[in-house]
Amino acid sequence: MGTMKDSKRKSGRTPFIILTVNDQRxxxxxxxxxxxxxxxxxxAYTLRETxxxxxxxxxxxxxxxxxxxxxxNGKAKVSCMTLTVECDGKEIRTIEGLRDPKTxxxxxxxxxxxxxxxxxxxxCTPGIIMSAKALxxxxxxxxxxxxxxxxxxxxxxxxxxYQVVKAVIAASEKMR
Amino acid sequence: xxxxxRYIGKALPRKDAVDIVTGATKFLDDNKQIKFxxxxxxxxxxxxxxxxxxxxxxxxxxxxxxxxxAVLTWEDVPDWKGGTPRVLRILDRxxxxxxxAVALVAATSEEIAKEALRLxxxxxxxxxxxxxxxxxxxxxxxxxxxxxxxxxxxxxxxxLGPKGLxxxxxxxxxxxxxxxxxxxxxxxxxxKTPNPIPPEPPGVVALWEDPNKATFWVAxxxxxxxxxxxxxxxxxxxxxxxxxxxxxxxxxxxxxxxQMQTYALLLSKATGRPVKxxxxxxxxxxxxxxxxxxxxxxxVGMKKDGTVTAxxxxxxxxxxxxxxxxxxxVGVGAGEAQLMVRCPNWxxxxxxxxxxxxxxxxxxxxxxxxxxxxxIPLLCLAMEKAAVDPLEFFKKNFARPGDGYFWRDGIWxxxxxxxxxxxxxxxxxxFGWREKWKxxxxxxxxxxxxxxxxxxxxxxNADVGEDASEAYVHLRPDGTVLVNSNLTEHGTGQWSNLHKxxxxxxxxxxxxxxxxxxxxxxxPYEFGPSGSRGTYAIGSALxxxxxxxxxxxxxxxxxALRAEPDELDxxxxxxxxxxNPERKVPWRAMGFDRTVTGIGRFExxxxxxxxxTTFVEAEVDTExxxxxxxxxxxxxxxxxxxxxxxxxxxxxGCLGSAGLDxxxxxxxxxxxxxxxxxxANMIDYKWRTFSELPPIDNVVLETPFPTHRFGAIGVGEVAxxxxxIAVLIAVSNAIGTWVHEYPLxxxxxxxxxxxxxxxxxxxxx
Numbered sequence: 001m002g003t004m005k006d007s008k009r010k011s012g013r014t015p016f017i018i019l020t021v022n023d024q025r026x027x028x029x030x031x032x033x034x035x036x037x038x039x040x041x042x043x044a045y046t047l048r049e050t051x052x053x054x055x056x057x058x059x060x061x062x063x064x065x066x067x068x069x070x071x072x073n074g075k076a077k078v079s080c081m082t083l084t085v086e087c088d089g090k091e092i093r094t095i096e097g098l099r100d101p102k103t104x105x106x107x108x109x110x111x112x113x114x115x116x117x118x119x120x121x122x123x124c125t126p127g128i129i130m131s132a133k134a135l136x137x138x139x140x141x142x143x144x145x146x147x148x149x150x151x152x153x154x155x156x157x158x159x160x161x162y163q164v165v166k167a168v169i170a171a172s173e174k175m176r
Numbered sequence: 177x178x179x180x181x182r183y184i185g186k187a188l189p190r191k192d193a194v195d196i197v198t199g200a201t202k203f204l205d206d207n208k209q210i211k212f213x214x215x216x217x218x219x220x221x222x223x224x225x226x227x228x229x230x231x232x233x234x235x236x237x238x239x240x241x242x243x244x245x246a247v248l249t250w251e252d253v254p255d256w257k258g259g260t261p262r263v264l265r266i267l268d269r270x271x272x273x274x275x276x277a278v279a280l281v282a283a284t285s286e287e288i289a290k291e292a293l294r295l296x297x298x299x300x301x302x303x304x305x306x307x308x309x310x311x312x313x314x315x316x317x318x319x320x321x322x323x324x325x326x327x328x329x330x331x332x333x334x335x336l337g338p339k340g341l342x343x344x345x346x347x348x349x350x351x352x353x354x355x356x357x358x359x360x361x362x363x364x365x366x367x368k369t370p371n372p373i374p375p376e377p378p379g380v381v382a383l384w385e386d387p388n389k390a391t392f393w394v395a396x397x398x399x400x401x402x403x404x405x406x407x408x409x410x411x412x413x414x415x416x417x418x419x420x421x422x423x424x425x426x427x428x429x430x431x432x433x434x435q436m437q438t439y440a441l442l443l444s445k446a447t448g449r450p451v452k453x454x455x456x457x458x459x460x461x462x463x464x465x466x467x468x469x470x471x472x473x474x475x476v477g478m479k480k481d482g483t484v485t486a487x488x489x490x491x492x493x494x495x496x497x498x499x500x501x502x503x504x505x506v507g508v509g510a511g512e513a514q515l516m517v518r519c520p521n522w523x524x525x526x527x528x529x530x531x532x533x534x535x536x537x538x539x540x541x542x543x544x545x546x547x548x549x550x551x552i553p554l555l556c557l558a559m560e561k562a563a564v565d566p567l568e569f570f571k572k573n574f575a576r577p578g579d580g581y582f583w584r585d586g587i588w589x590x591x592x593x594x595x596x597x598x599x600x601x602x603x604x605x606x607f608g609w610r611e612k613w614k615x616x617x618x619x620x621x622x623x624x625x626x627x628x629x630x631x632x633x634x635x636x637n638a639d640v641g642e643d644a645s646e647a648y649v650h651l652r653p654d655g656t657v658l659v660n661s662n663l664t665e666h667g668t669g670q671w672s673n674l675h676k677x678x679x680x681x682x683x684x685x686x687x688x689x690x691x692x693x694x695x696x697x698x699x700p701y702e703f704g705p706s707g708s709r710g711t712y713a714i715g716s717a718l719x720x721x722x723x724x725x726x727x728x729x730x731x732x733x734x735x736a737l738r739a740e741p742d743e744l745d746x747x748x749x750x751x752x753x754x755x756n757p758e759r760k761v762p763w764r765a766m767g768f769d770r771t772v773t774g775i776g777r778f779e780x781x782x783x784x785x786x787x788x789t790t791f792v793e794a795e796v797d798t799e800x801x802x803x804x805x806x807x808x809x810x811x812x813x814x815x816x817x818x819x820x821x822x823x824x825x826x827x828x829g830c831l832g833s834a835g836l837d838x839x840x841x842x843x844x845x846x847x848x849x850x851x852x853x854x855x856a857n858m859i860d861y862k863w864r865t866f867s868e869l870p871p872i873d874n875v876v877l878e879t880p881f882p883t884h885r886f887g888a889i890g891v892g893e894v895a896x897x898x899x900x901i902a903v904l905i906a907v908s909n910a911i912g913t914w915v916h917e918y919p920l921x922x923x924x925x926x927x928x929x930x931x932x933x934x935x936x937x938x939x940x941x
Contacts, residue, residue, distance in 0.1 A: 054206035055199015057424075059375045060457040064858035067375055095199035110197040114189045117821035120829070121667030122196035123203060123375040123424030151866040155858065157375055157425050158667050159832040160825055161866050 017088035021051060022097025030085060043087055044068040044079035047094060055095035055126050059155065066154035069127040069134075070094050076134035078153075095126035098133065109133055112171035113164070120158030128154045132168045141172055183676040183686065184886045185817045191672040191686070192422070192665060203376050203424050204395035205454060210381045216245055218443050218453035219289035221279040221296050222463065223271035226305035226532040226851025227318060230269050230298060235279060237295040243288035246446040247296065248280040253442055258409045258434045260333045263323040264498045266409075266438050271300075272320050272497035273532050274851045275463035277435070282443035282451050305532040307848045309367075309471055309492040312531050320497060320530045329495055329528035333503040339586030341507040344487075344514060344522040346582075349477075352486025352521030356477025358561040365471040366549030366900070366918050367494065368843035370834035371461055371861065372539045376424025378433055378464055379454035382440035390441050393419045396433060397426040397666045398704025403696045405434050406441075420694025423666035427833035428538035428893070429465050430666075431501075431706060462856035465537025466844060467834050468505060469494025470546035474524070478558040482569045487513075488523035491547065495528050496535035502528050502543075507584030508639060508707070509543025513551060514581035515591075515636045515785050518573050532851055539834055542707065544635055545897035549839075552633070552901045553916055560616040566905060567604055567613070570634045571597040574787060583638055583782040593784030594813050594879055594889070596636070600789045603811020603875045604632075607791040619910050625799045627912075628806060631905030633898030636787035639707025640890050643780050645717035646700035649678060649725040651772040653764035655749030657682060657689045659721070662702035663714055664694040668892050669822030670710040676818065677715050681722040681885070683747040708786050708890035711818060712881075717778040719885045725774025732772065733765050784881075786891045788812050790830060790898035794906040798929055801922030803840055803907055805870035810895065812874075815881035816888040826892035827874040831864050836899025843919050 015030040017037070028037040028050070037046065044061070047053045047070070056079060059067035063081035070079045071093040098107040109129055112118070119125040128151060135142055135150035142150070147168045148161075156164070195201040202208075235247040250267040257265050267277055279296050283289035304318045311317055312327040320327055331342035353359060381393040390410070396402055399420030406416045423430060436453050443451040455464060474489025495502040506526045513524070539545075559569055575581065575591045583589050604610065612620040612630045619627045648660040659678055665671035675689045682689075692699055705714060730741035730751070737744065737760075739753040746752075752760035766772055793806040810827045817823055830836050841862040845854045855861045880887030900918060907925070908914045915928045926932045 048206075052208075053199075054202070054208075057199075057203070057376070058205075059377065060858040062457060062857060062859075064457075065375065095197075099198065106194070106197070113197045114193040117187075117190055117193070117669070117825065119193075119196050120669070120822075120825045121374070121376070121423065121425040121665075122192070122201055125196050126199045129197060148866040148869065154866065155375060155863060156866075157373055157427070157832045157863070158825060159828045159830070159864075161864075161869055162828050162872065163821065163825060165866070165869075 017085055019087055019090065019092060021053070021092045022094060023101060026051065037084055039083065039085050041084045042080050043070065043082040043084045046084040047079060053094050053096050057123055057126055059123065066131060067124050067127040069130040069154065071130060071134055074134065074137055076131045095129060108174045109136065109168065109171040112167040112174070116163045116167040116170065118160055118163040118167035120160050124154060124156045128156065128164055136172055136175065140175060144169060181680060182683070183680050185820065187820045190669050191675050201422050203422055204379045204393060207393065207421065210393050212450045214449045216282040216284060216443065216447060216449050216451045217286040217289050218440055218451050219281050219286070219293055220277050220439060221281070221293045223274060223276040223278050225271060225300055225302050226274050227303040228271050228300040229303065230271065230278065231301050232299040233279065234297040238281065238292040241288065241292050241295060243284040244281060244292045245284065245449065246282045246443050247292065248442055248446060249278070256409050256411065256438060258405065259498045259500060260503050261330045262409065263321055266435070266442070273534050275534055276497070277439065280439050280443055282447055305851050307531050307533060307846060307851065309469060309494045309529040309531060312529050320532065324530060327530045329499040329502060329530060331503060331528065335504060336507050337585045340503070341510050341582055341584050341586045343526060344510050344524040344582065347521035349486040349488045349521045349523045353477040356485045357480045358558050359475060359477050360554055360557040360561065361475035362554055362557065363471065363473045364550045364553045364916055366546055367469040367471060368918055369466040369469055369536065370838040370842040371466050371844055372427035372429045372833040373461065374425025374427060374430060377455050377457065377460055378430060378436060380433070380437045380440050381450055381452045382437060382444045383450040384441055384445040388414045390414050391417045392437055393421065394437065395421055395423045397423055397431045398706065399664060399694050400662045400696055400702045401704055402432045402437065405432050406437060409434055409438065418696045420662065420664040423664060426666045427540045428542060428706060431538045431704065457858060458856045461861060462853045463534050465500060465535050466496065467539050468502060468536040468543065468546040470550045472550035474551065474554055476554055476558050478562050480562045482559070482562065482564040482572050484517050484519040484573065486521040487517065487519055491524060491526040493526050493528045494536065495530060496533045497530060498535055499528055500535050500537040502536060504584065505538065505543030508637070509547040511581060511583040512544035512635065512637055513547055515575045515638060516548065516573060516634060518575065518579055533846055540893050541635065541897035544637060548635060548897065549900050549918065553904065556905060565613060566632050567600065567609055570632065570789065571600050574634060574636060575785060589783045591783060591785070594815070594881060596787035596813055599787065599811045599813040599875065599877045602877060603789050603791055603809050606873055606875050607809040609791060612793065617909055617912050619912065620793065626795055626797055627910040628793060628795045629906045629908065629910030630791065630793050631902040631909065632789060632791050633900065633902035634787065634789050635894045635897035636785040637707055637894050638782045638785040640709055640712045640786050641781035641784055642707045642709050642713060643703035645702050645714045645778040647718045647721040647776045648700060649718065649721040649774040649776065651725050651729055651763060653766055653768050653770065655688060655763045657684065659689065659691045659718060660699050661691055661718060662694050662696065662699035663705060666705060668705060668710060668826055669819050670705050670714065673819050673822065674715065674718050678718055678722045681719055682726060684749065706893065708893040711888050711890035712884055713778045716884065717776040719776065721774040721776025723774065724776060725772050728774060729763065729766060729772045733761060736761055736765050786812065786889055786894055788891060788894045788898050790902045792899065792902040792906045794903060794910055796907055796910045796925060798911065801925035803920055803925065808870050808872045810872065810874045812891050813877035813879050814889055814891050815884060816878050816886050817876065818886065818888050823876065824874060827895050828872055830895040830899050833896055835896025836903060837864055839900035839903035839918050839920055841919050841921060
């Protein structure tokens with residue numbers, strides 16, 4: 001996927017969109033060619049296949065399991081049900097963008113997931129962490145029930161739910 | 177002993193933890209190394225009919241579509257077969273369930289491959305289909321396979337050995353029934369074939385290289401078994417190499433996946449290019465393996481003190497359209513029945529039955545869960561008649577040292593495992609069983625329309641020491657260790673724990689130990705982490721290799737320390753005589769030009785078992801029929817905890833992966849008029865969410881198990897199995913009448929309460 005050439009952009013003939021993903025700006029040309037963004041491309045596909053950000057996982061690809069959750073303008077969204085062209089001008093944050101950009105240290109949520117081993121196979125973990133991140137952005141001190149409610153769209157088959165709830169509460173306490 | 181360990185039993189971060197929480201873990205479709213520039217994408221055309229013969233198939237239009245590189249049908253593929261017995265052709269002229277593979281397409285993009293499927297024109301001759309196991313055994317039933325007359329899959333399997341357990345027959349059941357105080361009989365089933373649905377979609381990348389080299393990248397639980405199965409399926413002429421990797425959930429279901437792997441390989445062979453095949457969620461639910469169906473028509477005799485005098489009957493095991501591993505699961509399940517019930521007289525005959533639905537395959541609980549969900553209800557009726565408390569029954573009847581049983585290989589073993597009645601008792605105390613148990617079909621409490629009841633289930637598996645594992649441990653002069661093991665992580669944390677075990681034996685810091693990637697090219701044999709065997713079997717192979725390496729290191733270094741090898745010890749890469757720890761040399765005293773290699777092999781040992789007891793309190797809303805779990809307590813003895821947080825996760829796993837919740841809401845719904853699965857998506861297939869978590873307590877005893885280096889025994893696999901029957905008992909007690917049909921959805925509860933009329937049998941079920 002080529003980023004836009006200045007000349008083309010100025011001519012205004014080629015449609016393009018601008019995404020900010022993990023603080024990095026991407027200009028994506030929209031078209032029918034192999035190297036352009038298709039209007040039918042989902043955000044999950046663009047993140048994984050175009051931008052190489054494979055931390056976002058696809059499981060059901062149908063909005064039912066929450067594995068592909070990312071933040072769009074700070075809100076948790078399932079990226080498999082979001083078209084990339086709808087994200088023009090929006091700020092996207094994925095699991096790869098949770099570390100502190102300056103120090104590289106892990107987000108307190110990520111650290112809490114490690115401390116509580118809040119995962120087993122780990123496939124659903126990025127989506128769960130992003131849903132939890134959106135919750136803590138809005139509600140820095142959630143109750144246990146609020147954590148459960150916020151994560152109710154995230155499928156976890158190993159049953160790491162109990163350790164996840166502990167980890168999210170612990171992270172929220174640390175972030176106070 | 178426990179407090180002397182550096183790593184064993186300590187809550188340490190999993191070795192792969194940072195990668196998992198940062199999204200850096202490379203599951204199959206994340207792996208950049210297999211994003212080959214010439215990679216093709218595969219799709220499978222699937223049958224819309226449950227049973228049909230392909231009269232004509234025209235792929236011309238599909239082949240001409242730009243971007244399509246190959247289209248294969250049954251006419252184009254070699255006569256490769258799989259299954260148990262090996263009778264299922266990789267693509268056949270006949271299709272046997274809705275979803276069966278008709279044609280394979282490889283194209284330059286997934287969209288083009290999908291488009292090509294629409295262009296394939298197939299003419300079917302539709303055959304009558306059969307969906308019920310009893311119907312399939314009738315003389316005039318539609319026949320699925322020429323090689324399996326009567327729709328019965330041949331009992332036994334090569335992997336079980338020449339005497340493989342195909343039934344439990346011993347003693348004299350006639351005499352046993354004469355000695356009984358109570359006799360019950362009936363037919364019970366566990367037949368809604370729940371699906372474990374691991375979150376990562378089943379997938380594979382395959383590459384064929386002439387003249388006979390097949391390389392696969394997989395995300396499976398047992399990559400070495402893939403190699404062996406494919407080698408045999410391909411006529412033992414092809415050199416198979418498997419790259420394993422992190423497996424995003426399996427629960428047994430992704431132990432191996434020979435069919436999709438073979439599809440991708442055949443397309444690679446046809447195109448000369450690497451081919452990727454990843455199932456959609458609908459394909460995963462509707463065409464990938466499910467639990468076994470289980471229906472038991474049986475009779476049991478019991479004495480008033482809970483002694484079982486006789487068990488006889490027929491166990492119909494529904495395997496779907498072919499048997500992938502069902503004989504194996506029948507052998508294990510039949511063994512597990514004997515571990516649970518000490519009974520001298522048995523005549524239990526399994527029959528593995530084929531019907532026109534997608535295939536069953538391995539899932540946690542592996543035969544035993546399915547068997548017990550059908551057998552224990554019958555035992556409960558006898559306990560009810562004899563007024564025996566089920567907890568006392570399980571305590572009395574679960575195997576104790578000196579008892580014996582036929583295991584899956586048909587060999588009689590004398591049990592030398594732990595005594596689990598203590599764990600059952602501790603669990604009962606924590607749960608408050610004695611206060612809550614009021615007798616059969618009696619609620620523990622009633623509050624208006626809400627009625628509560630308690631139940632208990634049990635499961636133990638002598639596969640903790642099953643099958644072989646091998647490992648090499650290489651000690652290097654720089655004080656680092658490389659371990660060759662083909663184990664790949666599938667969620668239990670075992671990969672991380674193997675590092676702990678090796679570091680513990682060699683007294684090294686954990687970062688000095690590296691385990692090789694899973695690759696059958698250079699790793700020795702590894703059966704894989706099934707049947708809770710990771711700790712005892714795999715762990716023992718690595719421990720043996722580490723001990724062997726240490727011994728060899730000491731032999732080399734002893735002269736420099738003027739000591740005998742057996743007087744030496746090593747800590748943190750230094751070697752010293754125990755009598756004189758001040759005088760020490762580093763590992764590099766072995767010489768800079770050397771690697772010291774220890775070899776470890778674990779030989780199967782079926783003389784011990786793990787055991788899980790699950791207590792459940794359920795609340796039934798008699799107005800709506802909804803069942804909620806009030807509390808769950810799991811109780812077990814693991815000898816020695818290796819990884820406390822990993823263990824907690826595995827035990828909490830009792831709810832998911834087609835476990836306890838298969839008694840509450842998990843089921844696949846097959847439309848018997850069309851053969852179609854009606855809920856092959858993640859909205860209509862019900863699964864437990866974060867907002868409905870019952871409190872779970874895990875009671876874990878640590879009675880050291882003498883023959884493991886750290887006294888430990890594995891328990892993860894069995895966590896799902898005791899739950900469903902515990903729920904069935906709890907709900908029956910709550911509402912005061914027996915409910916026997918899993919899952920206990922509100923319609924069935926209200927029917928049992930007489931609040932809605934019974935359904936007419938037949939038609940759409």
